[in-house]
Amino acid sequence: MLYGKWRPRGFDEVVGQDHIITTLRNALATSQVAHAYLFSGPRGTGKTTTARILARAVNCEALQAGEPCNVCRACEAIRRGNALDLIEMDAASNRGIDDVREIRDKIAFAPSDLRKKVYLLDEVHMLTGGAFNALLKTLEEPPPHAIFILATTELHDVPATIISRCQRYDFRRVANEAVVRRLRFICEQEGFKVPDQGLLQIAIQSRGGLRDAITLLEQVVARFGANPGTDDVLVSLGLTHDARSEALARALVEDDLGQALTLVREVADDGVDLTRFTRETIDVLRDVLLQVVKGAPNPASEHRLLGDSAIASRRGPGPVARAIEELAKADFRQDPGNPVPLEVACASLFIAPVVQAVAAPAANGGGPAREPAGQRPARPGPATGDAAQKPGREGDVSPEERFLRDLYGRCSTADFKLGAHLNGSCEVLSIEGDTLEMGFFFRPSMEKIQNEGRTLVEQQAEAILGRPMRLSVKLVERKAAAPRQRPKSGHLVQTARSIPGAVPIGKE
Ligand SMILES: [Zn+2]
Numbered sequence: 001m002l003y004g005k006w007r008p009r010g011f012d013e014v015v016g017q018d019h020i021i022t023t024l025r026n027a028l029a030t031s032q033v034a035h036a037y038l039f040s041g042p043r044g045t046g047k048t049t050t051a052r053i054l055a056r057a058v059n060c061e062a063l064q065a066g067e068p069c070n071v072c073r074a075c076e077a078i079r080r081g082n083a084l085d086l087i088e089m090d091a092a093s094n095r096g097i098d099d100v101r102e103i104r105d106k107i108a109f110a111p112s113d114l115r116k117k118v119y120l121l122d123e124v125h126m127l128t129g130g131a132f133n134a135l136l137k138t139l140e141e142p143p144p145h146a147i148f149i150l151a152t153t154e155l156h157d158v159p160a161t162i163i164s165r166c167q168r169y170d171f172r173r174v175a176n177e178a179v180v181r182r183l184r185f186i187c188e189q190e191g192f193k194v195p196d197q198g199l200l201q202i203a204i205q206s207r208g209g210l211r212d213a214i215t216l217l218e219q220v221v222a223r224f225g226a227n228p229g230t231d232d233v234l235v236s237l238g239l240t241h242d243a244r245s246e247a248l249a250r251a252l253v254e255d256d257l258g259q260a261l262t263l264v265r266e267v268a269d270d271g272v273d274l275t276r277f278t279r280e281t282i283d284v285l286r287d288v289l290l291q292v293v294k295g296a297p298n299p300a301s302e303h304r305l306l307g308d309s310a311i312a313s314r315r316g317p318g319p320v321a322r323a324i325e326e327l328a329k330a331d332f333r334q335d336p337g338n339p340v341p342l343e344v345a346c347a348s349l350f351i352a353p354v355v356q357a358v359a360a361p362a363a364n365g366g367g368p369a370r371e372p373a374g375q376r377p378a379r380p381g382p383a384t385g386d387a388a389q390k391p392g393r394e395g396d397v398s399p400e401e402r403f404l405r406d407l408y409g410r411c412s413t414a415d416f417k418l419g420a421h422l423n424g425s426c427e428v429l430s431i432e433g434d435t436l437e438m439g440f441f442f443r444p445s446m447e448k449i450q451n452e453g454r455t456l457v458e459q460q461a462e463a464i465l466g467r468p469m470r471l472s473v474k475l476v477e478r479k480a481a482a483p484r485q486r487p488k489s490g491h492l493v494q495t496a497r498s499i500p501g502a503v504p505i506g507k508e
Contacts, residue, residue, distance in 0.1 A: 002218040016174030025066030034167040036148040040155040041171025044209030047151040055118040085114040097130035124150040125157035173208020198233035245280035268339035340420040400428040410460040418453040421445040439476030
């Protein structure tokens with residue numbers, strides 16, 4: 001196992017956690033060792049490795065500037081895994097009160113061969129409530145010969161009472177460059193030749209977890225030998241490195257909704273993992289954003305789009321940031337193969353930004369409409385006319401909009417896929433007699449509702465209105481001031497509109 005072989009032997013080899021390592025080494029060098037540590041952070045970032053080095057360091061017979069010597073009897077015993085006084089427990093499988101009680105019962109005994117007894121409790125958040133209580137008692141009054149190192153990937157699941165009794169260290173995701181450096185070092189030592197682009201792909205794919213990165217490297221080499229090309233790496237990672245993610249990013253930046261939706265449909269039809277495809281597209285857009293902001297291509301990026309600085313710089317960072325924001329909302333958990341969330345995310349970009357629509361200051365003393373409405377108390381003062389009657393959140397919403405929200409809620413509960421087409425992609429034009437007229441901003445959503453969602457919508461409309469309804473749809477131009485179906489900003493728009501004299505930009 002490559003990872004086991006290249007596990008750091010000393011603090012100086014731990015990658016990407018300098019803030020922690022420096023503090024620990026200083027504490028060790030000045031003999032200020034705490035009795036309880038809590039290491040939190042994402043998987044594979046070095047928590048257990050650092051804990052084991054710390055276990056050696058507190059027991060080392062020849063500590064050098066905080067670094068364990070790795071050759072003395074204590075270091076050797078711990079490295080070989082046969083030190084009786086290093087007790088490692090995986091709380092994922094030993095999570096009960098009895099497991100912790102066993103620790104408590106034995107902790108009073110002096111260490112058998114080392115200076116300190118070190119308890120390493122991995123995945124500590126998995127402990128049961130009773131086990132945490134038992135642990136807490138132990139942490140309150142530990143014997144001087146014992147040190148606890150708790151590790152967790154889920155800090156929020158660790159009780160505050162436990163956290164407060166530990167010295168806490170937050171491990172970070174390792175930066176891509178640092179992962180690449182370490183991988184390159186390992187390749188040199190092992191005699192592998194992997195292109196830097198390939199190593200970068202491995203780093204990106206492992207999302208800041210060095211252990212995962214090294215495991216991926218091992219898989220690549222196992223499959224393609226010691227000299228894999230970048231394409232081999234991509235294949236091995238199951239990365240399509242789908243050129244279509246760049247094409248989609250480009251379509252979004254260039255305002256080509258038709259192209260964007262075509263690409264999404266194509267990708268979905270090919271059975272591509274949409275979560276990953278969306279993430280890839282976001283990565284491309286992030287690179288574009290960086291490029292726009294810095295005015296220079298990101299040398300660490302592999303995206304060809306970046307060569308094309310003209311596209312992005314012409315439009316500034318706003319649209320790119322918004323594209324990232326919308327794509328990040330696409331949630332495929334309910335139905336992984338269904339492209340609708342991504343389609344809706346793309347389509348949302350083509351609705352004018354809310355802030356622009358309300359940025360016009362009110363003409364007659366209403367004040368600027370930019371204030372976040374949610375944070376503003378009902379304003380006494382010179383409000384006149386309907387602003388004064390504005391009763392609050394509910395009152396800001398037109399009956400049509402309230403109906404549409406209700407309709408969307410009911411339809412998406414009944415059928416998530418179809419319901420998604422009602423979210424942010426349409427408006428209610430009228431409800432008259434037995435006819436519900438809806439205007440859609442995008443043809444794909446309209447056709448979907450027309451052909452497959454008609455019965456659903458008519459049934460739910462009947463349930464809301466208490467009478468049989470017939471649905472009529474048409475394609476409409478979305479208005480610049482059309483409120484988007486986003487709870488936070490919808491309220492803002494409505495509030496702004498209710499201010500006398502407020503006029504959406506461009507609609508004077
Ligand atoms: Zn030593």
